[in-house]
Amino acid sequence: MAYIVLNKSNYFHNLSVISKKAGSIDKVAVVLKDNAYGHGLLEMASMAKEFGIKSAVVRTCEEAKKIETIFEQILILADTKSESYSHTFHIVINCLEDIQRLPENTNVHIKVDTGMHRNGIQIDSLEEAILGLCKRNLNLTGVMTHYRCADELSCDFFWQRNNFIQVKKEVKRICEKLFLSIPKFHSANSSALFRFKNYDDDLTRVGIAQYGYLETHPSFDNPILKPVLSLWGKKIATRELKKNQRVGYGAMFKAEKNMIISTYDVGYGDGFFRLNGVDKCETPKGYEILGRVSMDCLSINCEDEEVCIYDDVTKLAKIHNTITYEITTSLNPNIPKVIKS
Numbered sequence: 001m002a003y004i005v006l007n008k009s010n011y012f013h014n015l016s017v018i019s020k021k022a023g024s025i026d027k028v029a030v031v032l033k034d035n036a037y038g039h040g041l042l043e044m045a046s047m048a049k050e051f052g053i054k055s056a057v058v059r060t061c062e063e064a065k066k067i068e069t070i071f072e073q074i075l076i077l078a079d080t081k082s083e084s085y086s087h088t089f090h091i092v093i094n095c096l097e098d099i100q101r102l103p104e105n106t107n108v109h110i111k112v113d114t115g116m117h118r119n120g121i122q123i124d125s126l127e128e129a130i131l132g133l134c135k136r137n138l139n140l141t142g143v144m145t146h147y148r149c150a151d152e153l154s155c156d157f158f159w160q161r162n163n164f165i166q167v168k169k170e171v172k173r174i175c176e177k178l179f180l181s182i183p184k185f186h187s188a189n190s191s192a193l194f195r196f197k198n199y200d201d202d203l204t205r206v207g208i209a210q211y212g213y214l215e216t217h218p219s220f221d222n223p224i225l226k227p228v229l230s231l232w233g234k235k236i237a238t239r240e241l242k243k244n245q246r247v248g249y250g251a252m253f254k255a256e257k258n259m260i261i262s263t264y265d266v267g268y269g270d271g272f273f274r275l276n277g278v279d280k281c282e283t284p285k286g287y288e289i290l291g292r293v294s295m296d297c298l299s300i301n302c303e304d305e306e307v308c309i310y311d312d313v314t315k316l317a318k319i320h321n322t323i324t325y326e327i328t329t330s331l332n333p334n335i336p337k338v339i340k341s
């Protein structure tokens, strides 16, 4: 079967760049939702712990349970229906109604809508929300927001940043009034973190940058990151393709001369998006993926026993007119993973 290699030294490189920018390793919460963007939840969690990371972010309680013993705190972005309670879990409230859904004593982070208008409560509902938490015996441990344009050259980032400064002031005022301790504040994802001169929140939620990618405007001060994941295929069969013979569905590739080709066990069934036989796609060694990609295999002008299909998905994301996030997150979770130091 196809397999994934996770490069630990690249991962540690990224984590040290990120921790330095955040100001401290303790401020870094690694976002491991959606099977760690396809990299493997448990594999990435254990490496992050080895590096010294203490906080993680996931989408559901089910994901959080799998890594409960690995981190000191786990932020759960969108799952208020679960009955489970843990000291380690901190559940995000995306609307006022969420307050009624949680078991007593749950640790709660309030998400505030500072301009993205997707999830989160309004700034002028903060007092109502915090009072609601007190009534239901829920612990306010964090207040957060999310930027809509941190990766783009626009002033929206600064506008939302200012809104969040107002949120901090307002939360501090309410907490003092109610004799509550001040919660942790956090706002930045990967692209936002690298737009700050001096990062002054208590936490940063870093997803894509830890995996080695950051697709932001070239004029920003972008760090050098190294992709962690590479996808490998094992050889199924080798043959000689004679001049003018064609390979695969739709006969999209035609041999201009006699050539040796092999099939490898990677296809769109593994979450490697289908190439249509028109766009050129080369492997890191310079071999070419020939014709269309099938469900369970693809053809390459090579006869190595194993071949690295990609070790950086930036170009592939362009070919598919999407972002790096989607390329790795789509990988089939069943693909075995190997950690290489």
Ligand SMILES: *Cc1c(COP(=O)(O)O)cnc(C)c1O
Pocket (backbone or CB within 6 Å): 031, 033, 077, 146, 188, 189, 190, 191, 205, 206, 207, 208, 209
């Ligand atoms: C997914 C997510 C992140 C991580 O974003 P990246 O761009 O991958 O760093 C951070 N915060 C929230 C709320 C998210 O949903």
